[in-house]
Amino acid sequence: xxxxxxxxxxxxxxxxxxxxxxxxxxxxxxxxxxxxxxxxxxxxxxxxxxxxxxxxxxxxxxxxxxxxxxxxxxxxxxxxxxxxxxxxxxxxxxxxxxxxxxxxxxxxxxxxxxxxxxxxxxxxxxxxxxxxxxxxxxxxxxxxxxxxxxxxxxxxxxxxxxxxxxxxxxxxxxxxxxxxxxxxxxxxxxxxxxxxxxxxxxxxxxxxxxxxxxxxxxxxxxxxxxxxxxxxxxxxxxxxxxxxxxxxxxxxxxxxxxxxxxxxxxxxxxxxxxxxxxxxxxxxxxxxxx
Numbered sequence: 001x002x003x004x005x006x007x008x009x010x011x012x013x014x015x016x017x018x019x020x021x022x023x024x025x026x027x028x029x030x031x032x033x034x035x036x037x038x039x040x041x042x043x044x045x046x047x048x049x050x051x052x053x054x055x056x057x058x059x060x061x062x063x064x065x066x067x068x069x070x071x072x073x074x075x076x077x078x079x080x081x082x083x084x085x086x087x088x089x090x091x092x093x094x095x096x097x098x099x100x101x102x103x104x105x106x107x108x109x110x111x112x113x114x115x116x117x118x119x120x121x122x123x124x125x126x127x128x129x130x131x132x133x134x135x136x137x138x139x140x141x142x143x144x145x146x147x148x149x150x151x152x153x154x155x156x157x158x159x160x161x162x163x164x165x166x167x168x169x170x171x172x173x174x175x176x177x178x179x180x181x182x183x184x185x186x187x188x189x190x191x192x193x194x195x196x197x198x199x200x201x202x203x204x205x206x207x208x209x210x211x212x213x214x215x216x217x218x219x220x221x222x223x224x225x226x227x228x229x230x231x232x233x234x235x236x237x238x239x240x241x242x243x244x245x246x247x248x249x250x251x252x253x254x255x256x257x258x259x260x261x262x263x264x265x266x267x268x269x270x271x272x273x274x275x276x277x278x279x280x281x282x283x284x285x286x287x288x289x290x
Contacts (some may be wrong), residue, residue, distance in 0.1 A: 004274060009269045010172070014263060018256035024087065026248035031180065031246045032242035039178055039235040046232040053225035056218065066164050067222055068194045075109050075115040077137070077159055077168040078128065081175035081234060082122035084144050084240040091176060091184065091244035092124045098175050098186050099129075105258045117168070121155065121234065145237060152231035160226060174239035175233045182247050184240040191230065194222075 043153040057068045080099045082092040099118070103111050110116050119137040120126040126141035140155050162168040176184040210217050 004267065004270055005164040007263060007270055011260065011263045011267060014259050015258050016024040018253055018260070021249045021252040021256060024272050025253060028246035028249060032239065032246055035235070035239035035242050036178070039239045040234055042232055046228050049228055051227050052237040053222060053229075054195060056221060058247050060258055064192075065218065067160065067226065071166075072111060072281050073107070073170055074113075076110050076167050077117050077119055077162060077171045078102065078107075079119045079121060079159065079171065079173045079175075079230075079233075080118070080125045080175065080236060081154070082125035082128075083237075084142070087125065087248060088241055088245035089248040091241055092122075092128075094184075094186050095174055095178065095255070097124060097129055098188060102174060102188055104199040119155075119159075135287040143234075146239065147234060149227075149231050153227045156223075156230040159191060159230075160223065168192070171235050172234075173230065176244070177195055177236045178243060179259060180241035181243045184244055187233075187236075188231075189233065191226070194226075202237070 021269045042046060057065055080095055080098060082095045086092065103116055107116050114135060116135065117137055118125075118134045119139070120129050120141050121143050123142060124143075127138075129136050130138070139158065140151075143151050143155065159171045163171055170190070173187075173189045173191050175187055175189075177187045178289070179185055185251075
């Protein structure tokens with residue numbers, strides 16, 4: 001049986017850990033409120049714009065909209081979105097698993113030929129894919145330290161330019177979609193080429209009136225829509241991260257509380273056993289003297 005000092009040290013250690021997890025839960029809750037407000041405000045606009053993007057793209061020829069061009073896939077860019085820090089449950093691990101599954105199920109041949117490039121966003125993804133057998137584009141690995149639409153726009157432009165210049169034949173995004181504090185949904189979205197109306201939203205109308213003219217509008221609308229789509233994915237992941245961390249820290253705090261109960265019970269039992277032994281020794285000594 002452990003001595004009193006060892007049990008007391010463990011109790012003190014668990015109490016300190018519980019205080020840390022409580023604090024981290026409160027910080028995550030505060031950050032979650034801000035992140036949740038941002039994504040809730042963004043969703044209606046982004047979803048409507050994506051519907052227009054699909055409809056407009058379906059009404060154009062390939063010459064008019066290069067981002068809808070479907071060609072033989074020899075090279076792929078996968079944008080894997082994680083967090084900068086850990087302690088958020090399976091949040092980051094799910095992105096790794098989904099990315100590996102996407103490669104195995106859809107791009108196994110391209111991967112063997114070295115045609116799959118991973119662009120990690122978030123330090124955890126950067127560390128994970130850099131240490132493994134992947135071709136990694138490290139340019140935006142630490143983007144979450146300065147997350148904004150302007151920064152997301154740079155990522156989207158990198159992917160769009162690569163697709164336009166045929167450096168990449170397809171672009172995919174792997175990220176966590178925010179549902180609520182306890183639930184994040186893994187998403188794998190095709191960023192480029194743009195999914196046609198038949199594959200995507202079949203209810204989208206293609207009957208548009210263009211002002212001032214079709215060329216001027218399409219030249220700005222499609223790139224802007226793609227940038228908004230990527231920014232939405234980053235905001236979804238950011239809110240999901242804080243929700244996952246809040247849930248993980250809440251469970252860790254509860255587990256620390258359960259462990260404290262066990263340790264305090266063990267401490268009392270150990271203390272009682274020590275007192276009983278002392279009494280027995282005194283009685284035995286008294287009998288020996290008698």
